[in-house]
Amino acid sequence: MQIPYLNQLTHVSAQESVAVLQVHGLRLSIDYINWPDVYTFCPVTNVYLAHTGTHLYVLYDVRGEQPRATVNEDGCQVCEDSCVEFFCQGLGDNHYINLEANCIGKMKASRRLGRKEDVTPLHSNTLARIERFASLGNEPFGEKEVEQDWQLCLKIPMDIIFENRTPQAIRANFYKCADKSRKPHYVVWQPIKIDKPDFHRPEFFKELILETQH
Numbered sequence: 025m026q027i028p029y030l031n032q033l034t035h036v037s038a039q040e041s042v043a044v045l046q047v048h049g050l051r052l053s054i055d056y057i058n059w060p061d062v063y064t065f066c067p068v069t070n071v072y073l074a075h076t077g078t079h080l081y082v083l084y085d086v087r088g089e090q091p092r093a094t095v096n097e098d099g100c101q102v103c104e105d106s107c108v109e110f111f112c113q114g115l116g117d118n119h120y121i122n123l124e125a126n127c128i129g130k131m132k133a134s135r136r137l138g139r140k141e142d143v144t145p146l147h148s149n150t151l152a153r154i155e156r157f158a159s160l161g162n163e164p165f166g167e168k169e170v171e172q173d174w175q176l177c178l179k180i181p182m183d184i185i186f187e188n189r190t191p192q193a194i195r196a197n198f199y200k201c202a203d204k205s206r207k208p209h210y211v212v213w214q215p216i217k218i219d220k221p222d223f224h225r226p227e228f229f230k231e232l233i234l235e236t237q238h
Contacts, residue, residue, distance in 0.1 A: 026050065027194075029235040030074040033081060038179040039157035045072040045083040045177070050232075054108075054200045054213045059221055065207040069108070069200040075234055080185065082178045084108040086127070091160060091174055092167040092205045093128045098151045102126040104204040108176060112196035113226060114186045120195075120226050121146075121185060127174050128164065129156035139224035146184070155179040167205060195229035 027050050033041050049072035057066050067089035074081045091106040103109070105126035113120035118137060125131045131151050136143040159175040182191050198213040201223075210221040214230045 025230070026233045026235045027073045027075055027080070029237050030076065030081075031237075033074060033079075034076045037157070038081070038155045038177040041074075041081050041179065042083060042157065042175060042177050045074055045081055046085075049074040049081070049083065052198060052213055054198050054211055056212045056215050058212045058216050059210060059219075063209050063221070065209040066211050067200060067209070069211065071108070071110075071198050071213070073232070075182070075191075077191075077237055078182055080180045080182060082110055082180065084176045085173075086175070086200065087173045088171055089174075089202070090168045090171055090206060091127045092202055093126055093160065093164045094166060095126050095130050096128075096164045098131050098148060099145065100130065100132060101203075102130055102132050103201055106174070106202045106205060107200070109199040109201065109223060110178075110196065111199070111223060111226070111229065112185060112194045113229065114191070115193040115195060115231065120229070122224070123154075123178070123180070125156070125176060125178065127158060127160050127176060128162050129158040129176060131156070136224075138226075139222065150184060153181050153184065191234050193231055193233045195226065195231050197223070197229050199223050 054069040068087040072083040109124045133146040157177040200211040
């Protein structure tokens with residue numbers, strides 16, 4: 025499974041990349057209800073991926089949810105809002121990064137060995153380098169009374185993930201959650217074979233190859 029190299033995204037903003045990603049990006053469905061005995065709600069969520077060698081583009085498209093956005097700054101508990109998450113590690117790395125964002129683009133991220141092992145939060149200056157486009161805007165609004173589709177696009181510098189190494193492949197999983205919404209849910213791309221919700225399980229990540237430059 026390959027993340028395509030798209031030269032046309034070079035020097036393109038996160039917002040401008042949305043249409044390109046929807047046509048040419050690798051599309052994955054975040055649709056596995058991992059803990060159906062407790063959490064059955066599953067908003068339709070797709071993620072589109074591409075890269076330019078210097079940046080990784082991640083576009084989330086979420087439908088069928090009443091979005092919640094209360095967190096208004098980076099570094100806070102965005103998982104309590106309508107949240108999309110990308111956990112990844114460079115191939116061969118022991119540590120992984122959890123990149124979590126709510127529907128208005130506020131982020132929380134760390135480099136870590138496990139949920140509570142060797143955790144180093146990404147500095148605010150590092151998070152500021154991740155360009156974001158949120159279709160619902162950047163201001164908090166509580167929880168919507170009606171369903172509203174939304175998109176979030178992240179333009180992530182490769183060195184945040186790979187730390188001065190040539191990117192070739194990643195191992196990753198993608199998640200959709202909303203801990204404190206009316207319909208809390210924990211949906212995953214790749215199944216996590218444990219009894220209780222826990223996204224911090226890199227042993228269930230799947231390899232994605234970064235397509236080489238043409």
